Amino acid sequence: SILIVDFGSQVTQLIARRVREAGVYCEIAPFGHSWAAYERMKPKGIILSGGPASVHWEDSPRAPHAFFDAGIPVLGICYGQQAMCEQLGGEVLAHDGGGEFGRAFIKVVRESALFDGLWQVGEKHQVWMSHGDRVERLPDGFSVAAQSDGAPYAIATDEARRFYSTMFHPEVVHTPDGGKLLANFARHICGCSGDWTMGAYRAAKIADIRTQVGKGKVICGLSGGVDSAVAAVLIHEAIGDQLTCVFVDHGLMRANEAEQVVSLFRNSYNIPLVHVDASADFLGGLTGVTDPEAKRKFIGAEFINVFEAEAKKIGGADFLAQGTLYPDVIESVSFTGGPSVTIKSHHNVGGLPERMNMKLVEPLRELFKDEVRELGRELGLPEAFVERHPFPGPGLAIRIPGEVTKERCDILRRADAIYLEEIRNAGLYDAIWQAFAVLLPVKTVGVMGDYRTYDSVCALRAVTSVDGMTADIYPFDAAFLSRCATRIINEVKGINRVVYDYTSKPPGTIEWE
Numbered sequence: 001s002i003l004i005v006d007f008g009s010q011v012t013q014l015i016a017r018r019v020r021e022a023g024v025y026c027e028i029a030p031f032g033h034s035w036a037a038y039e040r041m042k043p044k045g046i047i048l049s050g051g052p053a054s055v056h057w058e059d060s061p062r063a064p065h066a067f068f069d070a071g072i073p074v075l076g077i078c079y080g081q082q083a084m085c086e087q088l089g090g091e092v093l094a095h096d097g098g099g100e101f102g103r104a105f106i107k108v109v110r111e112s113a114l115f116d117g118l119w120q121v122g123e124k125h126q127v128w129m130s131h132g133d134r135v136e137r138l139p140d141g142f143s144v145a146a147q148s149d150g151a152p153y154a155i156a157t158d159e160a161r162r163f164y165s166t167m168f169h170p171e172v173v174h175t176p177d178g179g180k181l182l183a184n185f186a187r188h189i190c191g192c193s194g195d196w197t198m199g200a201y202r203a204a205k206i207a208d209i210r211t212q213v214g215k216g217k218v219i220c221g222l223s224g225g226v227d228s229a230v231a232a233v234l235i236h237e238a239i240g241d242q243l244t245c246v247f248v249d250h251g252l253m254r255a256n257e258a259e260q261v262v263s264l265f266r267n268s269y270n271i272p273l274v275h276v277d278a279s280a281d282f283l284g285g286l287t288g289v290t291d292p293e294a295k296r297k298f299i300g301a302e303f304i305n306v307f308e309a310e311a312k313k314i315g316g317a318d319f320l321a322q323g324t325l326y327p328d329v330i331e332s333v334s335f336t337g338g339p340s341v342t343i344k345s346h347h348n349v350g351g352l353p354e355r356m357n358m359k360l361v362e363p364l365r366e367l368f369k370d371e372v373r374e375l376g377r378e379l380g381l382p383e384a385f386v387e388r389h390p391f392p393g394p395g396l397a398i399r400i401p402g403e404v405t406k407e408r409c410d411i412l413r414r415a416d417a418i419y420l421e422e423i424r425n426a427g428l429y430d431a432i433w434q435a436f437a438v439l440l441p442v443k444t445v446g447v448m449g450d451y452r453t454y455d456s457v458c459a460l461r462a463v464t465s466v467d468g469m470t471a472d473i474y475p476f477d478a479a480f481l482s483r484c485a486t487r488i489i490n491e492v493k494g495i496n497r498v499v500y501d502y503t504s505k506p507p508g509t510i511e512w513e
C-alpha cells in the first residue's frame with residue numbers, strides 16, 4: 001500500500017484516485033496523523049502532497065523525519081517537494097509575488113526510475129504547475145532529472161535513496177502523463193502489485209462499516225440519486241437489517257423519480273424501505289425563502305427532522321448514513337488549515353444541524369462520482385440506474401431561483417421531463433454528465449397565436465465533466481435546442497421563453513444556486 005501525507009492541497013484526493021487507478025491500495029492521512037497511519041499500514045511507499053503553506057511560515061507542516069530513514073521510496077509533490085528538500089538539507093526560496101500557475105513544458109535531462117519506460121532524455125512534456133515558493137538548492141544526493149526555464153527542479157531525485165520529487169502536479173488531468181508517473185512510482189518503484197480493484201474496495205469498506213457500526217442501528221436517507229443508493233446497498237451488505245432506509249419525498253423530485261427509487265429497493269434488492277411523503281412540510285417551510293444558502297440549510301434541517309422521527313419509530317438509531325462524495329466535502333468545508341473556502345453548503349455535509357445526535361456513516365467520502373458508479377456496478381446496480389445523472393439533495397429547490405412553490409415545481413418538472421426526453425431520444429444522455437432545466441424568477445413578454453403572454457423564462461443546462469469539480473457546457477446543435485425550446489413553450493403552461501446556459505465551471509457552478 002501507499003501512504004499519502006496530506007499537507008492540505010485541494011487535489012490530494014486526486015493523488016489517491018490516480019494510485020487507485022493504478023490498482024494500488026492507498027490511504028490519505030493528515031500530516032499530523034501520518035506517523036500513526038504509517039505504523040498501522042506499514043506502506044511500501046509514501047507520497048507527500050502539495051499544500052497552501054510555505055516552509056518559511058512558522059509551524060508549517062512537515063513529514064515525520066523517520067519517513068526518510070524508513071528505507072522506502074518517498075515522492076514529494078509541489079509543497080511536498082519543498083518540505084522534503086528542506087528537511088533533507090536543501091534550501092527553499094520564498095516566493096516574491098511571482099510563482100508559476102498553469103500549463104508548462106519540461107525537458108527531460110537524464111533518466112529516472114520515475115519515468116522509466118515512459119519518457120526519454122531530450123523529450124519535452126506538458127505538466128501542470130501551481131506554486132509560489134520553489135526549491136533553490138537541492139539536498140545532497142539529489143540531482144535534476146527534468147527542467148524548464150521557470151522550473152529548474154521540475155523533477156529532482158535521489159535515485160540511490162529512492163527519493164523523488166516534482167515541482168508540478170502529476171495528479172491533475174492537465175499533466176497528461178501524470179497518472180502513469182504515479183503508477184510507475186507505486187508499482188515499479190515501491191513494488192506494489194497493482195491488483196487492487198473496486199471489489200477489494202468494496203470488501204474493505206464493508207469491514208470498515210462493520211467496525212464503525214458494531215451492533216448499532218443505522219438509518220440511511222435515500223435521495224433518488226446514485227450516491228445514496230450505492231451507499232445504502234453497500235451498508236446493507238455490511239450490516240443487513242441493522243440498516244433502515246428512508247426515502248424522503250420532499251416534493252422537490254423530478255418527474256417519476258420517487259416511484260423508480262422505491263421500486264429499485266423494494267423489488268430489485270428486497271431492502272426494506274420507508275417511504276415518507278414530507279412534501280407539505282418541505283414546501284411549507286420554503287415559503288418566502290429565496291436565499292440559496294437559506295434553502296439548503298432549511299432542507300438539510302428538515303431532512304434531519306424526518307430522519308430523527310423515523311429513527312424514533314425504530315427505537316432509536318445510532319448512525320445516519322449518507323452518500324457524501326469527495327467533491328461535496330472539498331467544496332463544502334474548509335479543510336484542515338487549508339485554503340479551500342465554502343462554495344456551497346451541499347446539505348449533506350456542511351448544512352447538518354449540530355443538534356443532530358447521530359454519528360455519520362459516509363462510506364463514499366473519498367470517492368469521485370465515476371468511482372461510485374464503478375462501485376455501484378460492482379454491487380450489481382442496474383446500468384440505467386448507475387448511469388443516471390447526478391441530482392442534488394435539495395432537488396428542484398435549487399433550480400428555482402427565488403421562492404419555491406408547488407406550482408413552480410410542477411412547471412419545472414414538466415419542462416425538465418421534455419428536455420430529458422429529447423436528450424434520450426437524440427441518444428445524448430450518456431455523453432452528458434448532467435442536464436436539467438432551471439425555472440427563472442423572470443417574466444418576459446411573448447406572443448402566442450394572437451395573444452400576448454407574460455410568463456417565466458426557462459434555462460436549459462447541460463455539462464460534461466469527469467468528477468463534477470470542473471465542467472464544460474455540452475455543445476448541442478442549434479436544431480436540437482430549438483426543438484426543445486419549441487416543445488417546452490408549446491407544452492408547458494407558464495413558460496414562454498427558453499434560453500441555453502453557456503457557462504463552464506469555473507467560473508460558474510453546475511447548479512444555479
Ligand code: XMP
Pocket residue numbers: 296331344345346347348390391392393394434468469505508509510511512513
Ligand atoms: P455545483 O453546483 O456545486 O455542483 O457545481 C456540483 C455537483 O454537485 C451537485 N450538487 C449537490 N448535491 N447536495 C447534493 O447532494 C447539494 O446541495 C448540491 N449542490 C450541488 C450538483 O448537482 C453537481 O452534480
